[in-house]
Amino acid sequence: MRLVLHELRLFFIALQFFTRVPIPRWVGFEPLWLQHCARHFPLVGLLVGTFSALVLWAALWLWPAGVAVGLAMAAGVWLTGGFHEDGWADTCDGLGGAVSRDKALLIMKDSRIGSYGALGLILMLGLKAAVLVSLVEQDWLLAMTALVWAHCASRAAPVWLIRALPYAGDADHAKAKPLATQASIATLLTALLWVLLLSLGIAWQQPQWLSQLGLAVLAAAVATRAMQAWLNRRLGGYTGDNLGATQQVVELAALLAWLAHV
Known part of the structure; x- marks a missing residue:
């Protein structure tokens, strides 16, 4: 029972860190919990994706696919405070140009958005919207499922990076300082387990989507490894912004x- 309560605390800490959702007072807080809660990042993604998917479903009763998708994406951004999108924009600004490692790290610390960041956000959000509209026009249930799965699986990717790469910035002044320590193999396996459980549930409920699901698993894995290689080559590690960019x-x-x- 004590173990279950501790894991519930870790989930709430992850939920508080990545969303606007209030958590119970009894949860408390210890800095070390923020590092350990990484194992539940995909579960937070599952909830964010479910919230967005429900907004999509409700909006489709009143508006065309394009409007419904826009509202669903806005709901997800509102719930997370644009946390990951901000990391993507900062990463584009820092690594978009041919600058040195130290200069890139300095640029990513700047709260102002530059041309690379603006273009990156426009392209990222535009592509997501275009894909979701196309999915809705084919099958609204498939679109909702893809949205939930993508949110969940993409939150496991930062855990992989935390496990695979060292922290590249100044850990003493990092916004995500408690995360600037390598994740344990148990943390990574737990994060992957959440994705596996969701995938098995989808495969059981909708076996006709196995090919899409398998391709999505492959795409997520390839994208994660590609980000790992890119960040390792450019920075020799990751920063908090890079974790958000990888999720996106x-x-x-x-x-x-x-x-x-x-």
């Missing part, structure tokens, strides 16, 4: 995969 890239890759075999 993997989410888009997964959505594209769900659409590819429709």
